[in-house]
Amino acid sequence: MTETAIEIQIHESLSTLQAADWDACAAPECRDGGRANDPFTSHRFLAALEDSGSVGPGTGWQPQYVTAHAAGDMIAAAPLYAKGHSQGEYVFDHNWAHAYENAGGRYYPKLQLAVPFTPVSGRRFLTKPGHEDIGQAALLQGAIQIAQKNQLSSFHTTFCTSAEVKIGQTMGLLHRTGQQFHWLNDTYPDFAGFLASLSARKRKNIRKERARAQGFGGQIRTYSGDQIQPHHWDAIWAFYQDTGSRKWGTPYLTRAFFEIAHDQLRDDILLIMAEDDGSPVAGALNVIGRDTLYGRYWGCLQDHPCLHFEICYYQAIEWAINHGLLRVEAGAQGEHKLARGYLPVTTHSLHWMADQGFSDAVAQYLVAEREAVAEEIEILTSYGPFRTDKQEDHE
Template sequence: MTEPNVRIAGSAAGIPAEAWGELAAPGDPFLNADFLRILEASGVVAPETGWQPLHLLATEDNRVVGLLPLYLKSHSHGDFIYDWSWRPVWESFGRDYYPRLISGVPYTPVAGPRLLVAPRSADAGAVRRALIRAAQALVAGQGWSSWHVALAAADDVATLEAAGLLVSHDVQFHWADAGFGDFDGFLQSFSAEKRRKVRAERRRAAQSGLRIEVRHGGEIRADEWPALHALYRSTFERFGNHAAFSAECLAALAAALDERMVVFTAADGEVPVALSLCFRSADTLFGRYWGASRAVDSLHFELCFYRGIDYCLREGLVRFEPGAGGEHKIARGFVPQRVRSAHWIPDPAIRRIVAPHLARQAAGVAAYRDDAARHLPFRRAG
């Protein structure tokens, strides 16, 4: 078989919509013809903000059969590699760590496929190998430090590891439906003490006097987004961080994604005072952003966790991934899960330093995951 050709697409908009339709999983809220295009067109993801699109397209007979989302990054913000401590290693060898390449979804700590292959491809393995070799060649040809694949799906991790990439580990907390039926059914899986605590939190949120509702992106008017965006922005400002998305970008995403965006809000009269912004696929809800203009007892848990579980049970979604970090999720029934990223480091001397670090990290993450699981609120068998 002829090796697939690989070329660079300088923008997500430059990838034909029909190709996205074949490459992306149906209903994926992030890797689709809209999400990356809107982020890039709005300037959220652009060379000026440290994200230069260099997406790799594999073609057979001039038809797109593979895609590797790829960005040249001049910093480590928003890609969830957590590699801030790696820069001094390169500098100790007289090398620059930035820029480096990243494959993943900007500002989105969601694991999923990164080596996208169209079903019509004659040899999916050959397409994946061609995309990997092209990324490695790009690093070598430009003299860049490394290439990272953030939060890759299990199949991709195996393929990338076989191609010589190192693997890092992390833990996220996910909810899964075990046939609960409704929220009360879910709570029946808790111990009595933990069940009482959740009910008390939900009661305090209900007694706040705020109107809580859920809407999909297409149900939110464009003129509502400035107020909702102010809530989103407030969380970042509180911690001295940058809110990457603009109100216009969120409005454009809402209009394009429609039911793939899910927004939980609490309002005092007609004034929104809190927001939990989520996305969804055909079977999973993804929590992304929280913001509030004032502190309300237990409202964060209600909007970010309990309403999301309610939504999943009502809509038939089987998983809820509420975002990175947050040990407080354990007591609310979110189970620790391993997630992995992959790293191509061409310099053998630097690789020899990073590899044992990642091996120790894997053992530490596994121990942490096991320890966290011992604190889950579920009733114990027997």
């Protein structure tokens, strides 16, 4: 039997690729007319980043989209970028960069397979159904060859799936773990049903927080699809700038991204807004997947007690329950999420280093780090807010 010849292509812009070809790999489940499992790898989301100037020249994120073709048909694709820094990744390798450069090496540029500025797990080696094995292997080999050909220090794949980790490990890549906090829907009929699964003390605390937040003096409203109006994006931009300047120094997304989001992405967006006399004073931007609500950006112009918890966590849980979603992912970090029903889960990344000695040192470090992450997840889970017995506890 003759092996299928695979051709690897590099594209510096998504404009050279048909959206249908890309999404046939990124979101084949959308053929039934439903939502994408992972909206962040869709052609329209990645194109919005590029077309808005959030990635591209001057950003440190230079697109190098890689595709695999068999008999003229695109069977696999991946959002690959040449990186001039380690910002906007949420899997931190700054210490690796310092160590490599202190030893006389040049760490940047490097190759990064990721959704920029988005610490959300999902498939990174995007393949058409029926081409999973050959497509994923081709993308991995292609990315490594690009790094070698250009004498780059390393290649990284962040927030990938555990299945992709296994493929990467067979090809010699290093496995790194991290943790996030996700809320899982245990077939709750409503928010009260979720509260009933918690210990009495946690139930009482959440009710107090919700009462304080909802008593801020205004209204909390949700908007999605055509309900979202241009003035809502003005507010989200103001919130995003405020939070971004405090957290990162310079916000990653441009104003143009939100304008494109209104035209191209608003059916994938849920805004949860706190309004005072109709004017937004705080809010969160969420992205809607097929079975998951992804909390992305929060900000406020007025400080009110517990409003962050209400808008980012409790309203998101309530919306997910009401719309039959299986989970809420509320972004990176945050042990305070544990008391609010979000449990720790393992995240995964893959790493390839050109220098074997450096690779060996990183591999040794990752063994200890994986053990520490697993231990921390086990401990945190044991402190979870859920009842540990079937008997009703009294408040």
